[in-house]
Amino acid sequence: MKVIRNVAEMKAMRKTLAGPIGFVPTLGYLHAGHISLVNQSKKDNASTVVSIFVNPTQFGPKEDFEKYPRDEQCDIAMLEKAGVDVAFLPAPHEMYPNGFNTWVEVQGITERLEGAVRPGHFKGVATVCNKLFNIVQPDKAYFGQKDAQQVLVIKKMVADLNMNLELVVISTLREADGLAMSSRNSYLSQDERKAATVLYRALLKAKEMKQAGEHDAETIREAMAELVQTEPLAEIDYISIADPTTLTELEKVKSQALVSLAVRIGKTRLIDNIVLT
């Protein structure tokens, strides 16, 4: 596996890789969820590139950019073991040189959910993905369903800007007790780790209610909130039952619905979602 740290070298390397090329952009501190994206990319493509970049522009000033977990050595070992061809770990000044001043902004769907709570977050995500796609020029890029809104935003950017790649979305990987895998789970104390299962339990509650014939979205949201509130360590950021494409909140759950929530467990903010069909 080649480890590349600058943009020019990555662009040069790109020309030597056998196609098609799969790409998995990550913030690092890799877990089995990331590796499931890598495995799918390896099935679909002749070469797989993984980027590790804790992108400063997608963190708000009061967010966890500084303390976001990093373990480069372990990440590289995991990617090597997974059979990745190129690990791309650019330095921040490679991605954002002095005087950098161009931004890609998807409007509309970015104003809701994560975008509403984290202003500027998706502008950072869209901009860095746009850059990474131009640098790596993949045929396919792999994203996890856990970040459902991120997937929608990137899909919209790729379509609106006529970019030349296909997005592949991979199901959320979960721990045995249902907690969605996330690098941020490493922040949790033992007690918080137990409390954190409340996100998935709330999602399952929504699923059960829908299956039992409940179609009123607000009734489901309230039941989910009630369940989350049974955890003293949990504080709700939002609970949403929305159209999976437009992210507008639903009154009635009829066909497809994206059920998502953001909850603070102590100081750690976690998100999760399922799609009801």
Place this chain on the structure above:
Amino acid sequence: MKVIRNVAEMKAMRKTLAGPIGFVPTLGYLHAGHISLVNQSKKDNASTVVSIFVNPTQFGPKEDFEKYPRDEQCDIAMLEKAGVDVAFLPAPHEMYPNGFNTWVEVQGITERLEGAVRPGHFKGVATVCNKLFNIVQPDKAYFGQKDAQQVLVIKKMVADLNMNLELVVISTLREADGLAMSSRNSYLSQDERKAATVLYRALLKAKEMKQAGEHDAETIREAMAELVQTEPLAEIDYISIADPTTLTELEKVKSQALVSLAVRIGKTRLIDNIVLT
């Protein structure tokens, strides 16, 4: 010459073209200035693609989008004669389908000169060029120096977003009396056409003064303004003597300076510039 009107077909055609590929994006109503870009592209590349698209998003609500001159038949004939391989004339709904909502914005240099007078203009320019570059995927794209700030904005976008093409800037072509070629010259009445030479005369005045040893930018700006004001049909929008990279106004004209101006001749807004070295 192939004439293509939709994005998917252009992307498919792109794969069949011999490389390297040169690209000339235009708003149509072609003149010798455009053809000089085409000719340079033909010298440099195996294939040349020219787009004709009056991009609605770069016109302000009170600007001349509706009445911008169009002559598709004549344009196609000129491109055919010039030996262009593909003319790409997308319909507006091909470029901006319903629900389009992604924008590329270069900050900083877009706040000055044209950007200050035409808010949103460069956001439209950057977005459409980003899209066209992704659709055509050229090795080189050709722009005229007449739109000096546009060149800077597109260069900045390409660099900041790591896009995979090179920009080539071609000198402004002028009529015998010095008027910079522009599709908007077609708006001018006979009297206005005569008055319009005042832009280039003002630029030459700046050049002469610099050559005669005048280094105070404000003195030169004032002399230019005085000259423009001798034309009763002319109304100054701005006169600028700026750093050619940052576009910040200069106090002293030492090394390089971009001298540019925007002047209304009757209802027609014209721009022009020269670089003093």
